[in-house]
Amino acid sequence: MERATRADVARAAGVAPSTVSLVLNGRGxxxxxxxATIERVKQAARELNYIPNAAARSLRRGKSHLIALLMAELPDDPFVPVVHTVLTTAMIDIQRRGYLLLPLFQAGDGASDAEVIRSVLGDTQLAGIIRETTSAEAFTSRLLANLGIPVVAMSMIEADPTGSESSLIRIDEGAGVHDIISSCALVDPNTGIGSGRAVFLAGPNTNHARQHPIARSFGTNFTFYSLPDWEPATAYQATLRLLTENPDISLIALADDSQAPGVFQAAADLDLSVPADLSILGFGNQDHRSAEALGLTTVDWPLTDMTSAAVTSIINVIEGRPPTASLLPASLAVTEEATPASSQTIPVATIPTRPVWRASVARRS
Structure with missing residues (x-):
């Protein structure tokens, strides 16, 4: 079947082809x-399954409706909650605003990987780019600075602006952790000092700051322990060894909730009661069912809010509005921050994490 043309729609609707263009471009x-004419043209377009030529329309308008989402390397399982949440939120929010999403993944700093990203970004007409900077490669910053395309950065962790972005949307990892630690029965409300020993189980990524409120409360009785992966079995073995060697451990905090089943199993195998003998604190709250089944007290990671704010910000820039206009005002604080390399200031929106109390942390009454 031949593709329907603008002339076909015009004949079906009984109007001039120029009228079809004006109506379908939203200028009717x-x-x-x-x-009535507008509705007649739209109805004819629907019946003929007419889709305007995007490339020609972009040239006529001098603008594109394609927004790239540049993320870090895609994990082995692309359906892990973090990636799934960010991708689906961006796709839905961007499409609802009349734009389309182009997901791109940075595979590394190697020459071939850099060339793929450079080729796609250089050869594709983009309206703007959302760049996830949590695990960003250095070449991307240099490349984006030379493209002349609006860029909004978003970070799943605490981060500073670099100067190549129009705005930065970031997450305050420590806010929710601080709220839980300050109300934890292990921490003296007057001095803020924790009793016993606290261990933080990190994964292969250690560039986060979610452990800082715990380190401040426990001081020299705090241990940061990095694991090679996020698997529950790895967390189980590490927890079993740590609790056997250090029976005074009173709190184990996790960089990600995915580690929690292994920690709970290790405590059970050592006949430790949670939270009477050991408090367990997670981070993420992405898999609600699993966390609720364990009774895991955790911290909600506002990835949906972060992504929605980044989408709003890049569309604001594309359409000539201030980057941080209408950015979920009840959920975040907007500041102007200087970049390290210059006195230029960048609007920065910070979204706090939130505590999710369940049963695994001893709460002060």
């Missing part, structure tokens, strides 16, 4: 085309 009301 602006040029006073009658509402």
């Amino acid at each position: 009301r602006d040029v006073k085309i009658a509402p």
Whole structure:
């Protein structure tokens, strides 16, 4: 079947081809085309399954409706909650605003990987780019600075602006952790000092700051322990060894909730009661069912809010509005921050993490 043309729609609707263009480009009301005519053109386009040529339309308008989402390397399982949440939120929010999403993944700093990203970004007409900077490669910053395309950065962790972005959307990892630690029965409300020993189980990524409130409360009785992966079995073996060697451990905090089943199993195998003998604190709250089944007290990682704010910000820039206009005002604080390399200031929106109390942390009454 041949693709329907603008002329076909015009004939079906009984109007000129120029009228079809004005209506389908959203300018019908602006040029006073009658509402009945507008509806007739849209109906004809629907019946003929007419799709305007995007490339030609972009050239006529001098603008694109394609927004790239540049993320870190895709994990072995692309359906892990973090990636799934960010991708689906960006796709839905961008499409609802009349744009389309182009997901791109940075595979590394190697020459071949850099060339793939450079080729796609250089050869594709983009309206703007959302760059996830949590695990960003250095070449991307240099490349984006030379493209002349609006860029909004978003970070799943605490981060500073670099100067190549129009705005930065970041997450305050420590806010929710601090709220839990400050109300934990292990911490003296007057001095803020924790009793016993606290261990933080990190994964292969250690560039986060979610452990800082715990380190401040426990001081020299705090241990940061890095694991090679996020698997529950790895967390189980590490927890079993740590609790056997250090029976005074009173709190184990996790960089990610995915480690929690292994920690709970190790405590059970050592006949430790949670939270009477050992408090367990997670981070993420991405898998609600699993966390609720364990009774895991955790911290909600606002990835959906972060991604939605980044989408709003990049569309604001594309459409000529201030980057941080209408950015979930009840959920975040907006500041102006200087970049390290210059006195230029960048709007920075910070979204706090939130505590999710269940049963695994001893709470002060």
